[in-house]
Amino acid sequence: MREYKLLFAGPMGAGKTTAIAAISDAAPVRTEAVNSDRVQHSKELTTVGFDYGEIALDGGDRLRLYGMPGQDRFDFMWKVASEGALGVVLLSDNSRPEPLKDLALYVESFRAMAERGAMVIGIGRLGSGHTSVESYTAWLAGQGLSLPVFTVDVRRRDDVLLLLDALLYQIEAARLLADTPHA
Amino acid sequence: MSAQVPKARKITCIGFDWRAEVSLKETLALLRGKTREAWQYSDELTADVVVYETHNVLAQAMVRRSAAENTGRVFFPSSSEDDSVLTLRYPFGASRLVACLDSASLQLQGRVPATEQAEAPSLCQRLDDALRAPGTLAVSIRAGDQQGWLRLPERELHWSQPLGVDEIAGLLSGEVEVEALGPTEGAALRRLEAAARHPAPAEGLLWAIGIARSKGSLLPRLDIARPCRLRRWPDFGAIGRRSLDIRCASLLTQRELAPSHLAMMAGIPLGVLGNFLNACALVGVLEPGKALPAAAPAPQAHALPQESGLGSVLRRIRTALAIGQ
Ligand SMILES: Nc1nc2c(ncn2[C@@H]2O[C@H](COP(=O)(O)OP(=O)(O)O)[C@@H](O)[C@H]2O)c(=O)[nH]1
Ligand SMILES: [Mg+2]
Numbered sequence: 001m002r003e004y005k006l007l008f009a010g011p012m013g014a015g016k017t018t019a020i021a022a023i024s025d026a027a028p029v030r031t032e033a034v035n036s037d038r039v040q041h042s043k044e045l046t047t048v049g050f051d052y053g054e055i056a057l058d059g060g061d062r063l064r065l066y067g068m069p070g071q072d073r074f075d076f077m078w079k080v081a082s083e084g085a086l087g088v089v090l091l092s093d094n095s096r097p098e099p100l101k102d103l104a105l106y107v108e109s110f111r112a113m114a115e116r117g118a119m120v121i122g123i124g125r126l127g128s129g130h131t132s133v134e135s136y137t138a139w140l141a142g143q144g145l146s147l148p149v150f151t152v153d154v155r156r157r158d159d160v161l162l163l164l165d166a167l168l169y170q171i172e173a174a175r176l177l178a179d180t181p182h183a
Numbered sequence: 184m185s186a187q188v189p190k191a192r193k194i195t196c197i198g199f200d201w202r203a204e205v206s207l208k209e210t211l212a213l214l215r216g217k218t219r220e221a222w223q224y225s226d227e228l229t230a231d232v233v234v235y236e237t238h239n240v241l242a243q244a245m246v247r248r249s250a251a252e253n254t255g256r257v258f259f260p261s262s263s264e265d266d267s268v269l270t271l272r273y274p275f276g277a278s279r280l281v282a283c284l285d286s287a288s289l290q291l292q293g294r295v296p297a298t299e300q301a302e303a304p305s306l307c308q309r310l311d312d313a314l315r316a317p318g319t320l321a322v323s324i325r326a327g328d329q330q331g332w333l334r335l336p337e338r339e340l341h342w343s344q345p346l347g348v349d350e351i352a353g354l355l356s357g358e359v360e361v362e363a364l365g366p367t368e369g370a371a372l373r374r375l376e377a378a379a380r381h382p383a384p385a386e387g388l389l390w391a392i393g394i395a396r397s398k399g400s401l402l403p404r405l406d407i408a409r410p411c412r413l414r415r416w417p418d419f420g421a422i423g424r425r426s427l428d429i430r431c432a433s434l435l436t437q438r439e440l441a442p443s444h445l446a447m448m449a450g451i452p453l454g455v456l457g458n459f460l461n462a463c464a465l466v467g468v469l470e471p472g473k474a475l476p477a478a479a480p481a482p483q484a485h486a487l488p489q490e491s492g493l494g495s496v497l498r499r500i501r502t503a504l505a506i507g508q
Contacts, residue, residue: 117437146415146437147436148416148432162420165506165507166433168497169429169433175491182438
């Protein structure tokens with residue numbers, strides 16, 4: 001059996017648990033992980049929680065879905081989780097005070113995935129904030145990134161599927177283009 | 184005396200994946216001579232017969248509107264709880280399709296076909312021309328008793344009445360007048376501004392017009408051999424999308440490609456791709472690439488590669504979630 005993983009990241013309340021619940025075979029579970037990062041944390045062992053869900057694939061393989069905690073002090077968790085991940089869904093809560101600052105933090109944390117296109121951004125609660133979709137795409141363009149940015153409400157399963165559909169095509173397109181010489 | 188050549192009836196489908204479109208076209212070609220009347224596939228929502236995916240909101244609205252206006256057009260849903268309703272589900276079986284078309288022929292008898300000159304430019308093209316005409320300050324859009332205006336350069340859209348999905352469906356299947364207004368039409372501009380006060384997202388309407396009102400032809404300003412790219416993703420969270428739109432956007436945001444090349448890489452016929460490109464152009468996200476026009480690469484150069492390990496994983500995830508198949 002082989003295992004693959006997808007990450008869901010974003011600030012608290014952005015909808016990570018909701019999105020995972022929409023597509024996971026079973027209700028997501030909250031799991032504790034041991035923090036063994038001695039440099040960043042004074043206590044040798046602390047625990048952090050993350051959401052976990054999974055999807056069974058044909059052939060007996062498994063897709064693991066991780067909802068990564070939002071606080072930046074858990075940055076080390078992201079690094080561990082990113083290793084070998086297929087891609088990441090970033091969820092933004094546009095009603096927060098500085099959504100573009102949140103975006104910057106997550107893009108930085110998952111820079112490698114952003115650069116190979118394996119990232120999509122879902123903006124929730126668009127109308128409850130003052131940041132426009134164009135501001136997100138303009139900020140990304142300033143970073144040399146052209147990633148899918150969609151307004152979503154992840155309480156609708158179809159919106160979660162849109163994010164995954166785009167993420168899978170992003171990964172596929174990057175692979176296809178890597179094999180294709182420039183015109 | 185001129186021989187009366189029977190004109191082919193038109194059929195279209197809404198809400199299905201592009202594979203269903205291609206399959207419908209191919210099945211129609213195979214059925215030539217086996218139906219009461221001749222049939223041809225059309226991209227226009229004004230076709231005599233519409234096959235629609237039952238859950239598609241736009242299609243539902245069109246069915247309601249057509250019934251209310253007594254247009255006599257015939258709709259076949261992909262499923263129905265009522266056993267007496269003829270349904271057409273993808274993959275379309277030949278004998279079921281014949282039964283549906285013949286039933287439609289009977290229902291359509293005596294109906295005056297929509298007068299539509301094939302030579303007239305598509306709504307997509309008229310709107311694109313108006314938006315790009317030098318000096319345009321706003322574009323007036325009139326459909327029935329709906330009056331709208333699209334102000335440039337912000338592309339803010341306002342209507343005289345709030346529009347629901349029914350009205351938008353009407354707009355997309357009926358007569359639409361488009362007019363570019365420049366600085367010399369100050370009075371008309373002021374009238375529009377006063378009449379149309381209900382803001383609506385422009386991107387969704389422009390996208391839908393590109394997809395549904397292109398008459399199956401690429402905008403004249405686009406060229407299948409000239410590389411182009413998307414400067415950003417359309418917001419598919421806010422506008423109706425098909426899986427093929429997402430697939431093509433992934434490629435065109437990551438690399439500039441000539442449409443002919445894109446069609447090959449995405450494995451999508453150019454005829455189907457044209458509407459996507461028109462919609463991107465109308466929304467304003469398509470821009471010319473920097474590379475010189477290239478001869479289309481030889482097909483074998485990019486024949487779909489053997490499925491790699493990653494390809495197989497992606498495909499199995501799609502299967503598990505039932506998306507984009
Ligand atoms: N309006 C709105 N509410 C949402 C959205 N996504 C999640 N919520 C709600 O926000 C709350 C927190 O969501 P949750 O999934 O627990 O966020 P998490 O902290 O990222 O895991 C729940 O009550 C959700 O129903 C969204 O896109 N729009
Ligand atoms: Mg949570």
